[in-house]
Amino acid sequence: KQEVTQIPAALSVPEGENLVLNCSFTDSAIYNLQWFRQDPGKGLTSLLLIQSSQREQTSGRLNASLDKSSGRSTLYIAASQPGDSATYLCAVLGGTSYGKLTFGQGTILTVHP
Amino acid sequence: EPEVTQTPSHQVTQMGQEVILRCVPISNHLYFYWYRQILGQKVEFLVSFYNNEISEKSEIFDDQFSVERPDGSNFTLKIRSTKLEDSAMYFCARSDRNYGYTFGSGTRLTVV
Numbered sequence: 001k002q003e004v005t006q007i008p009a010a011l012s013v014p015e016g017e018n019l020v021l022n023c024s025f026t027d028s029a030i031y032n033l034q035w036f037r038q039d040p041g042k043g044l045t046s047l048l049l050i051q052s053s054q055r056e057q058t059s060g061r062l063n064a065s066l067d068k069s070s071g072r073s074t075l076y077i078a079a080s081q082p083g084d085s086a087t088y089l090c091a092v093l094g095g096t097s098y099g100k101l102t103f104g105q106g107t108i109l110t111v112h113p
Numbered sequence: 114e115p116e117v118t119q120t121p122s123h124q125v126t127q128m129g130q131e132v133i134l135r136c137v138p139i140s141n142h143l144y145f146y147w148y149r150q151i152l153g154q155k156v157e158f159l160v161s162f163y164n165n166e167i168s169e170k171s172e173i174f175d176d177q178f179s180v181e182r183p184d185g186s187n188f189t190l191k192i193r194s195t196k197l198e199d200s201a202m203y204f205c206a207r208s209d210r211n212y213g214y215t216f217g218s219g220t221r222l223t224v225v
Contacts, residue, residue, distance in 0.1 A: 049213035
């Protein structure tokens with residue numbers, strides 16, 4: 001059974017800092033990995049999708065890497081801003097392109113001015 | 114990126130009542146999903162629906178739950194007799210090879 005763990009559980013940083021969020025998964029037989037952002041009481045917004053054959057993906061100030069063999073992914077946020085404050089969720093898709101996602105518990109990020 | 118619309122955004126119901134949550138994904142997609150998130154907990158898979166049939170379901174998705182696509186566009190999740198522990202955010206989603214998963218904004222279900 002796939003298990004996804006995110007570290008740290010919470011992170012508070014001053015504006016402008018670069019930061020790294022970590023995600024690990026127990027079963028390396030994944031189809032892809034997706035990072036989401038969730039604002040309080042809201043839905044899930046997709047940030048980055050990394051296919052199992054890829055090593056990283058970039059979108060603006062966000063960069064996500066994937067090391068499938070070691071069961072790890074990192075989300076790098078450059079020059080953090082107060083608007084980045086949210087919960088960041090990592091989710092892995094097992095086996096097939098239309099399987100179920102297994103989520104981590106999330107990292108709660110607070111960026112203070 | 115394709116969107117998914119869910120209604121209502123918030124529903125309050127009495128314990129034992131039936132509720133129907135609705136989702137409107139793009140009609141030409143075949144794979145749809147329901148997930149839920151109890152306050153403070155992980156997002157959990159409930160059920161996947163392919164070509165008008167359930168393709169996979171979790172242990173949470175017991176006989177109290179059902180899904181259907183009654184008119185070829187709306188996708189519904191029905192809870193027959195709600196319990197207090199059914200209180201959660203319910204998310205509808207669709208998947209795509211290029212975009213991965215796209216989630217709706219969710220329905221907050223409160224059972225009192």
